[in-house]
Each structure stands twice: as C-alpha cells, then as structure tokens.
Amino acid sequence: MPDTPAKYPAMPARLKIVALAALVIAMTLTVAGSLWLVQKQARQLALPTLHSELWQAYQIHMELDRLLLAAQALLDGKLASDDLVVRVQVLRSLTQPLEGQHLFDFLPESRPAAETTLKRVIALSRDWDQRAHWGDTPGVRQIAEQAVQALPALQRPMHEVMVATNISLANELDVERQHLYQYFTGLGWALLGLLLGGSLLVLRLVGNYREARELSHNLSELNQHLEQRVTERTTELAEGQALLRQILDASPSDVALTDSSGKQVYFVNQRLMQRLNLSSPNDFSLSRLFNNAREALHFREALQARHRVDDWEGMLAGEEPYWGVVSGRLLEYQGGPALLIWSYDISLRKRMEQELLVLATTDALTGLNNRHAFMQRANELLKTAERYDQNCTLLMLDIDYFKQINDNHGHQMGDQVLASLGQLLTRELREVDIVGRLGGEEFAALLAQTDQIDALQVAERLRASVEAMPLSCANGHPLSLTLSIGLASRHPAEPLEGVLGRADMALYKAKTSGRNRVSWAMN
Known part of the structure; x- marks a missing residue:
C-alpha cells in the first residue's frame, strides 16, 4: 500500500x-x-x-x-x-x-x-x-x-x-x-x-x-x-x-530464560535441568540455582539495578554444591521484560587457584607459612593490635647446632628435623598465632594478645618440648635437639621490622649465653 x-x-x-x-x-x-x-x-x-x-x-x-x-x-x-x-x-x-x-x-x-x-x-x-x-x-x-x-x-x-x-x-x-x-x-x-x-x-x-x-x-x-x-x-x-531454543539447548553453558519477576519460566536447557535435578522447567528459580538464598537475592537486586551482571562468582546448587560463574541480562521477550541467566562450572579453576595459593604461601618442608606469607599476616595482626591497643609478642626460634646435624647425619636428617619442629609448633601454638619459617633453621611466631609473662611461659614450653622431642638417626641412635628463643613485645606504633630486629637481638643473646634458653629483649 x-x-x-x-x-x-x-x-x-x-x-x-x-x-x-x-x-x-x-x-x-x-x-x-x-x-x-x-x-x-x-x-x-x-x-x-x-x-x-x-x-x-x-x-x-x-x-x-x-x-x-x-x-x-x-x-x-x-x-x-x-x-x-x-x-x-x-x-x-x-x-x-x-x-x-x-x-x-x-x-x-x-x-x-x-x-x-x-x-x-x-x-x-x-x-x-x-x-x-x-x-x-x-x-x-x-x-x-x-x-x-x-x-x-x-x-x-x-x-x-x-x-x-x-x-x-x-x-x-x-x-x-x-x-x-x-x-x-x-x-x-x-x-x-x-x-x-x-x-x-x-x-x-x-x-x-x-x-x-x-x-x-x-x-x-x-x-x-x-x-x-x-x-x-x-x-x-x-x-x-x-x-533460539535449539541454540540455547546446545550451549555449553547452563541457560535459563524467565520473566523479570522469575515467576514465569520460558526456557531452561537440558544441561541445567540435569545439574539442578529439575523435573520441569517451571521448577527453576534463582534460589534453586544458588546454594545460598541470600546470594540469589543479591544477584537479582544487582541485575534489576544495572540491567546486566557479568561473571558473578558464587556457590551454585546441584547434587553437590560447586563453584560457578553466573551472568545475566535484562531484556525484552514476548513484549515484556525478561531475565536471561547463564552459568558454567569453575570448580576445577577454584581448586587450582587454591593449590597455587597454598604453594605461594606455604613452606613445602614444614607446612608453615613461608617468609612472605608470615610477613604479610604478621603485619595485619600488628595493625589489629595497634588499633585495639592489645599486647602482642614475637618469638624468634633457631635450632642449635643445625649445621652439625646436616654435616654429621646428612641433609635428609636435617629436613626431618625441620619438619618435626614445624609439626610441634603447629601443635603447641594456637590458631590465632602466626607461625612461619623465615629460612634455613630460623622460625618465627607472633603470639596474639599475649603479654611478656605469658610469652615467656609459651617459649619455655616450646623449648622444653623440643628438648624432649624423640628423634632417631638412621643408625637408630637417639638425636638430641635444642632450641634458642628470643622474645620481643610490640611497642606502640612500632613496625614489624622493628619487633623482628629486637627479637633477633634477643635470640643472639640466647645463642651467646650458651644456647637452649629463652632470652627477652630489654628495650
């Protein structure tokens, strides 16, 4: 016309x-x-x-x-x-x-x-x-x-x-x-x-x-x-x-299409139905997708406010909860507002990230924090203690005559000694304390909310436990092991390096005073 x-x-x-x-x-x-x-x-x-x-x-x-x-x-x-x-x-x-x-x-x-x-x-x-x-x-x-x-x-x-x-x-x-x-x-x-x-x-x-x-x-x-x-x-x-249904159903992602309120479900692909164990597409909802109902509510609010959400990481539901990435779009479908939701499984990536994080922060021989991780977490603990004016004491620990153990009994025996000491420190100290291997036979422990008297008792208990720790050489002969410890309490507004320096001086004092003893930093 x-x-x-x-x-x-x-x-x-x-x-x-x-x-x-x-x-x-x-x-x-x-x-x-x-x-x-x-x-x-x-x-x-x-x-x-x-x-x-x-x-x-x-x-x-x-x-x-x-x-x-x-x-x-x-x-x-x-x-x-x-x-x-x-x-x-x-x-x-x-x-x-x-x-x-x-x-x-x-x-x-x-x-x-x-x-x-x-x-x-x-x-x-x-x-x-x-x-x-x-x-x-x-x-x-x-x-x-x-x-x-x-x-x-x-x-x-x-x-x-x-x-x-x-x-x-x-x-x-x-x-x-x-x-x-x-x-x-x-x-x-x-x-x-x-x-x-x-x-x-x-x-x-x-x-x-x-x-x-x-x-x-x-x-x-x-x-x-x-x-x-x-x-x-x-x-x-x-x-x-x-x-469109054929394309979404063949998608490698888990896909769902609902109205803006989530009450009417237009489409759910077979992959998502199997993962959530849905008998009908109408059983789908964001609360069924997320493992946590509060997180589902936050995702919906973000999607309604911004009209799109990309790469929202969270725990998703299934036969067993798993880590997933969820994205969403607010679009028009059949003359009204609708929500397009798709997700995919990132559990393998999360496991790899966790393994890499452990490798980056853990000493492989002792299982304790490595030097970098110890410095980072100890700094955080010191800031908290400064903010709330709490006591905090640092222990510097060193194995006596460790070089002779390596020279006389081999490096394998030295590694066994280091691993045993790491297990003992983990067992004897609290979870709130920060423990790490700084290098070689030198260890450090930052005791949270611990004053001078309590720190001396902890140090003496560690020294005695190490001295009584049963160790045997390859030929079956017992191996005696002792520990020297230097202590220093936090001063107001003092950085971690200052506390480490004073604790190291106290450790040197314990070494020069005959070893197998605890020494306190005087200044």
Missing part, C-alpha cells in the same frame, strides 16, 4: 492546537471574570445599609431635638435621670456607624463646616455615653446642662450636614451608575467574544470530524496491511524462537 502524505505539516498542527488551547483558556478566564464582577456587584447592592447615610443624618438631627427636650425636662424636674440616659445611648447608637466614614467624598466642593459639625456631634455623643450611668442623678444632670447649652447651636448646622450628605450621596449614585454602565458594556463585549470563540470551536470540531473520517478510512486500510504483516511476523518469530 503506498504511503499517504501528511495533509497537515507537524508544526502548523501543533500551532493550531496551541491556538485552540489559548482560545479555550481565554474564554474560561472571560467567563470567570464576568461571573466574579456580577457576583461582586450583586453582593454590594444587596448590603442592607447601602446608601443609608442620608437617613442616618436625618435620624441624628431628630434625635438631637429629642435629647434637647429631654434635657430641659430633666432640669425642670419633669423627667427621671435614667430616661435621659436612654436618650444619650440612642444618640450614640446613631452616631457610632458614621465614625470613620467619608460622607462628603463626592461633594463638588468641600464643606468644612458640615464636616466639623458632624465630628462635634459624634464627639459629644461619645463623651456623654461614657459618662451617663444608670442611677447617677448628679452626673446625668451635668450632661443635661451641657446638652441645653450645646445642642441649640448645633440644630441649624445639622441641617447643613443633611444637605451636604444628600448632595454627596447623589453624586456617589451617579458615579456608581457610570461604573455599572461600564461593567455591562464589558459584559456585552465578553459575551460577543464568547460567541466568536464558540463559533471557532464549532468550526474546528467540524474540521476534526472530517479529518477523523478520512483517518478512519486510512486506518482501515492500514489495519488490513498490518494484519497481513502480523501474520508473517508471527510465523517468523515462531521460527526464530524455535531456532
């Missing part, structure tokens, strides 16, 4: 989507703004005290007249003091809402006299209200006298306050009418914009419908072509999977 060219380029289509999104956002903001303005004006117009300033000023004017009459009646003895207190409280209740309000903001020109009069009335009502108390006849009488003196002069100015309030309120209403006109004009334009935006959206929907019909027709043709390709591809995959 020939490829159908794209009707709309990618960039214009993207710009159209951006434009439509911007149009929808603008329409949404317009509707939200219009609703907010309408709700704001509705709340303001619904206020119960809206534009009640003129009525309040009129009530104050009338209440001043009533208070003047009540004050005069009190002074004439015709009114009780508590009645005047009531009139004062009524006046205060009328003036209190006007405090802080700007009644005259909309006057065409300022009227200071009206503002002064209103402030004077509010101040008098506040003062009288604070002083008027129930049952306080003398105090209330003083208020009445002040009212009779002050109120007549405020009656006419209060009329001017009402006139100024009326003019200011009329101007304020005119300004609000203008604002409402502007609001409704804006709402009209907003509705017109919404109408135009809605029309554009409808046109776009019609265009999308036509495009969808055309795309549906093209998609139907593509589906037919795709079904044909899927059938062909399925056949190819089946053949490829069969070939």
